[in-house]
Amino acid sequence: MKLSEQVVVIRNGQLVDGTGAAAVPDACVTIEQGHIRYAGPAVAAPPVPPDAFEIDARGGTILPGLIESHFHPTYFNVEALEDLDIKYPVEYVTLLAAANAKLALECGYTSARSGGSLFNIDVWLKKAIEEDLVTGPRLAASGREICGVGGLMDWNPDFRRIGMEGLVLLVNGADEARAAVRKLVKDGVEWVKTYPTGDAAAPDVNDHHSLSMTFEEMHAVVATAHNHRLKVTGHCRATEGIKNALRAGYDAIEHGTFMDDEALDLLLERNVPMVPALQFEKASIELGPQWGMSQRVIDGHKETLEAGAESALKVLRAGGRVGMGGDYGFAWTPHGTYAKELTFFVREVGFTPLETLHCATKTGAGILGRGHELGTLEAGKLGDVLVIDGDVVADISILEDRQRILAVLQGGIVKAGRLA
């Protein structure tokens, strides 16, 4: 991805640097050769050349570009799980994914970790973004997800003889789990996304208290992935699934819904990050009926929401790492509404705005494995910055309003916002 050749100076706004530190009023951020040179009080800012590109953030907030830690670029606002796989051909889903990536950047998200993709689309989308062919967040790619046969993602009955086309690699036993990871290694993914458990969305045989993979399969995934220096994460609702994942050596936990004390200890022992994705549950409860969700599914989402919120707060208060990401890409959680996640955590989970922003920036960068170059506004890091009109510490929901975004910068280049 190109870096700005011009010096950039952002003045007059308050600074939230992503470290969790209090906001700095009347701040200044300078960017040279695409990297942050200075971020702090305006009085101590270094001089900039007269031809520097100047952004006036008066009345606004300067913060690191947001990081979506559970992004599904190929989910095209589907109305049913089944649509995720073969509703459209891969060619069209690739174009939809590029449009979703562009939209995410326009919403202030300068980086994202994929939580799974149809075929290998996110791997190639990442390449296209890095080569500046299309705009979007800097991506960590996952490619196809892995699930046990008969588990949550294996929804096509055998009599239809259509199996699973591009979304998920279905495995039976440790050997097939190893083979699936080896395929992903060749595909070029960085994260292996698995399905240790079911979900409220599938209440009959794969609900949120059921398992979709065995420990042996999960352990085989981790051993193979780690050998090739890939990281492993998993969709973990049921308590036993969370513990299986942590004991198998997972590098992250998605959802972590029914987290008991033993699971929490296992999580904290290795400082494994967790991405709860909770606004999805709230939206399912509120909007599910209009998309034909049964009462049983909605009741399951209620149980998930309650336990998930409690677990997320417990992890943060115990000093654990929580990433912000939200499974956006369903009809009731369409792309472009990612920042609802942040509002939800402040208003309904009990995170402070600064804690939430820390999760959505610095923690996200750590999850991406790029904490050394992204996630905070500190000297030496890449110039990925969001400048927004308004005080996001006083009202975090401002981040949901794209009209308020003045500028979204990657490597010091304004890619989106009113100034683009």
Ligand SMILES: [Zn+2]
């Ligand atoms: Zn997901």
